[in-house]
Amino acid sequence: MSKFRKKAKVKQEIPTSSMPDVVFMLLFFFMVTTQMRETSINVKQQIPEATMLKKLARKSLVAYMYIGEPKKTDEWGKEPKIQVNDVFIDAKDIIQWVNSEKAKLQEYERDQMTVSLKVDSDAKRGIIADVETELRKANARLVLYSTRQKLTE
Amino acid sequence: MPRPTPDIPNASMADIAFLLLVFFLVTTTIANDRGLSIQLPPPPEALPPDMDVKIQERNLFKIQVNSFDNVLVEGNPFFGTPNELTEQIKTFVLNYGADPNSSDSPEKAIVSYKTDRGTSHKKFIEILDAVQAAYYQIYADNAGVTVKKWLELSSDLNDPENRKLYDLGRKKRPDGTVEIPMALSIAEPTKVGGN
Numbered sequence: 584m585s586k587f588r589k590k591a592k593v594k595q596e597i598p599t600s601s602m603p604d605v606v607f608m609l610l611f612f613f614m615v616t617t618q619m620r621e622t623s624i625n626v627k628q629q630i631p632e633a634t635m636l637k638k639l640a641r642k643s644l645v646a647y648m649y650i651g652e653p654k655k656t657d658e659w660g661k662e663p664k665i666q667v668n669d670v671f672i673d674a675k676d677i678i679q680w681v682n683s684e685k686a687k688l689q690e691y692e693r694d695q696m697t698v699s700l701k702v703d704s705d706a707k708r709g710i711i712a713d714v715e716t717e718l719r720k721a722n723a724r725l726v727l728y729s730t731r732q733k734l735t736e
Numbered sequence: 737m738p739r740p741t742p743d744i745p746n747a748s749m750a751d752i753a754f755l756l757l758v759f760f761l762v763t764t765t766i767a768n769d770r771g772l773s774i775q776l777p778p779p780p781e782a783l784p785p786d787m788d789v790k791i792q793e794r795n796l797f798k799i800q801v802n803s804f805d806n807v808l809v810e811g812n813p814f815f816g817t818p819n820e821l822t823e824q825i826k827t828f829v830l831n832y833g834a835d836p837n838s839s840d841s842p843e844k845a846i847v848s849y850k851t852d853r854g855t856s857h858k859k860f861i862e863i864l865d866a867v868q869a870a871y872y873q874i875y876a877d878n879a880g881v882t883v884k885k886w887l888e889l890s891s892d893l894n895d896p897e898n899r900k901l902y903d904l905g906r907k908k909r910p911d912g913t914v915e916i917p918m919a920l921s922i923a924e925p926t927k928v929g930g931n
Contacts, residue, residue: 606750606753610757613760613761617764633862635883636887637890638770638887639770639891705858707853708857709853711857711860712925719780720781724777725776727771727774730770
């Protein structure tokens with residue numbers, strides 16, 4: 584019994600003097616990597632999973648479009664809607680939107696513009712097909728269906 | 737006489753730093769720009785009106801999905817996993833005329849994918865992923881790299897080394913045509929279920 588008591592008297596301390604340094608290092612890491620979202624997304628975004636993901640080479644050539652059920656269903660209804668920038672648009676306005684996005688790019692890059700479709704899992708194919716038809720008309724034919732990486736095996 | 741140096745209390749520095757750290761941890765969104773890429777066909781108006789291509793039945797691999805997310809593959813109900821579908825497409829594409837009911841050559845093989853307006857996006861992505869997986873696996877095998885490496889190199893074709901492997905994987909001929917093009921036709925959805 585006495586043996587144990589002896590051991591318990593040894594005081595152990597973790598050095599805490601370097602803790603602020605460690606915390607600051609983490610802080611700087613997150614400060615540098617963080618990106619403020621410039622648009623607030625007003626539609627549900629439960630992105631589906633897939634395995635064969637491709638990465639977009641150049642971010643400046645990407646235009647984002649969000650499709651899903653509106654978050655404020657009492658205001659906008661339950662039908663999936665199309666959001667670009669900060670507003671909901673109808674399918675017929677897509678051509679105009681594509682042209683304004685293309686105008687932001689250099690002339691030689693315009694045919695390389697990719698439209699990233701961030702579509703909710705529960706959205707139906709119908710609305711997406713309408714969007715695709717309009718994109719074809721607007722000659723923005725490179726499309727990326729945004730997905731998450733499926734964890735396999 | 738030495739003047740007393742003013743001391744800034746630094747006991748709370750760690751707390752302040754923690755507060756900032758938590759703020760940035762919460763606001764950070766790791767940018768996610770990955771997904772399945774496809775190229776849409778030109779608009780219907782841009783196609784010549786008299787274009788009527790005859791495709792032999794054997795060269796067509798039909799996938800249909802209805803508004804209840806049920807799948808038909810080549811006219812038969814399909815209940816398997818996406819991996820099984822991928823294997824079926826691979827044998828279809830790489831048939832080279834061996835089986836009279838399957839494709840003549842990879843160049844002529846076409847995967848036709850038709851959905852309904854009521855099909856969920858989730859199911860659409862699942863099947864599209866399986867189809868693309870079949871082609872990417874074939875390409876990666878030809879180029880002698882892993883599928884993951886293939887996906888990486890095909891998104892950066894400005895690098896001549898990547899371009900070489902890319903052409904090798906798709907078996908590009910000297911005249912510029914490709915022996916194994918990814919011929920995926922996504923048809924206009926039917927209007928049974930949904931607006």
